[in-house]
Amino acid sequence: MMVFESATTPKASTSVSGSSAPPETQRSSSGSRHSRSKKMIIRRRSSRGIGTGSIMSLKPTTSQSTLSSSPSECHLESTHETGPSQSLRGKKLIQILSEEAGGTARQIEDESFYHGFMSDDECKSLLTNAGDFLIRRTEIEGEMQYVVTVLPENSKEITNFVIRKTRSKHLYYVYKYAFKTISDLIAYHKRMKKPLNVENVCIVRGIGRSDWQLAHEQIERNRKLGEGAFGEVWEGTLNLGVFRGSIPVAVKILHSANISKDERIKFLREANVMLKLNHPNIIKFYGVATLKDPIMIVMELASGGSLLARVQNTKRPPTEMDKIRYCAEASSGLAYLETVQIIHRDIAARNCLLSADDEIKLSDFGLSLLGINYRERSMKNVPVRWLSPETLKHGYFSSKTDVWSFGITIWEIYSGGQEPYAEVEDNKELRRGVIDQRLKICSPFGMPPMMQQIMFSCLAYDPENRPTFRELNAKLSAIRSNTISHIKFSSKIKGLFGF
Structure with a gap:
């Protein structure tokens, strides 16, 4: 094992950079002879900076190391299972060779417990038992870093340990031990039950990646x-x-x-x-x-493209049956979101895709949230023309604001994909007009009365007066069934009389 001092003492959830300049070494003539294996101890001078200070050297005793003030020396000594003492302002690292560490993967991507970029919230749901851990990437002070995320014993909160790299030898370390690879680092700490900090946080079980x-x-x-x-x-x-x-x-x-x-x-x-x-x-x-x-x-x-492009197609426009079906299928997906308490927040014809079989597929969940209601403080880069009055006025989002947006989407389907409130170019003026009820959507030409009724129920100013998606889906499914029956009946009549 190679022991050397690092210029900094890593702490959980920090991003202090790696070790100091290369050490100066000399062989001591007073090395003791033992039948056990030897290890090299390299002591470095500390560098000035945050979290750094003077590094105290070590002299072995029969049972443990003690502190001295020798500035820089190198000597052979017998290997004892006692790590170097750690000062409050600096630390020494012990290099563990690969054959002793026991890691098997050369690249961290090959380890099942490496999850790549992942947020704290995602980690919390995966780490459930004391000692559960994973490796991930995250951004710290503008740089991407590897982090060991652990659930400590007797704690409900995860703890993060930044994996740092020494400047001279490019070795990876967290606390006392340095390794050529992150795989070695994890394998050694897990197998030898070595803690990652002074609080004795240990890693026990690596949480593997899921199929997705x-x-x-x-x-x-x-x-x-x-x-x-x-x-x-x-x-x-x-x-x-x-x-x-x-x-x-x-x-x-x-x-x-x-x-x-x-x-x-x-x-x-x-x-x-x-x-x-x-x-x-x-x-x-x-x-x-x-x-x-x-x-x-x-x-x-979804190889059929967007619903918006489909309803804008004048060469092959959707039939009346197609339009009703699009509305019914979209309401079915939205009723499902309502039951699992997800607010979509960006319902529009552009975000409804079509499969190869011309079936509606709701997409674009980038703004979606899990919950019953939500208030957005910042209303930048939001789809103003699809938003409800309470959203534009107070930033409120709920399933009922999704219902309003669905009403605008129905209007898009029957208007041939026109832009809502196209006569108003300024978004600030549009916002004031919708809030004050001076601007209202009118039914497009040729829109069936039953579909007008559904659309205007979605656009009720008071959210309490809007239907739920479950109610909308029931009505639209009934209209779709009745329309299919009517078309079949009309076809039979035409066949009987030779129309």
Whole structure:
């Protein structure tokens, strides 16, 4: 084992950088002879800076090391199972060789307990027993760092330990021991039950990745479909393995350059919401790839494009039956969200996709939240033309504000995909007009009375007077069934009389 001093003392949830300059060494002539294996002790001078100070050297005794003030020396001594003492302002590191550490993976991505980029909230749900741990990436002071996240004994809160790297030898360490790889670091601390700090926090069980946590190598990008402020959308292929083959998918890719920690979390919020969902009218979620950059979200490919593009198609416009079906299928997916208490917050024709069979698939859960209601303090970059009066006035969001947005979506379907309130260009004026009830949506030309009634019930000014999605779905499903029956009856009549 190689023992050397580090210029800094790492602490949980901090991001102080690694060790000091390379040590000066000399061999002591007073090394004792033992039949046990030897170890090299290298003592370094400390460097000035935050959390640094003078480093005290060690002299071994029969049972433990004691502190002295020798500034820099190197000598051989017999190996005893006593680690170096740690001063309050500096520390010494013991290098553990790979063959002694017991790690098996060269790359951290190969370890099952490595989860890539992950937020604290996600970690809390995974670590349930004392000693449970995982490795993740997170941004600390503008730099991506590897972190050991542990649930300590007798605690309900997770603790984070930044994995630092020495400057001279590029060794990884958390507390007393330094290693060539992170895999070695984890294997040694787990096997030898070595604590990660002075509070004796130990790692016991590594929490493995789930099936939906994908490797980048599983994803193949084929054709770019679009690009937004934070990323791109691609048509691609997901490799599920030798026996399951591959499937066509849509891949959302986060731009890796100049992206903050908060923006990464917002991007992955969509995946966190979709992970909880399972409904035929909601786009299917396959997984995320967060082990390295760029971060990707992989989901079902809706090859029919957006509902907005479909209703804007004048060469092949949707039939009356199509329009009713679109509304009924969308309300079915939204009724499901209502039961699992998820507020979508961005319901619009552009965010309803179509499968190859022309079936509605609700998508774009980037703004979605789990809960019954929510108040947004900042109303920047919100879809103003689809928002309810109480949202525009107070920032309130609920299932009933989603109902309002659905009413606007019905209007889009029957207007041929026009922009709501197109006559008002200024969003501030639009906001005041909706709040003051000076601006109201009118029914599009040719809209059936029964659909007008449903649309206007969604656009009731008082949210308490709006129907639930369960009620809307029941009404729209009944209208759809009646329309199908009417079409079949009309076809029979035409057949009988030869029309």
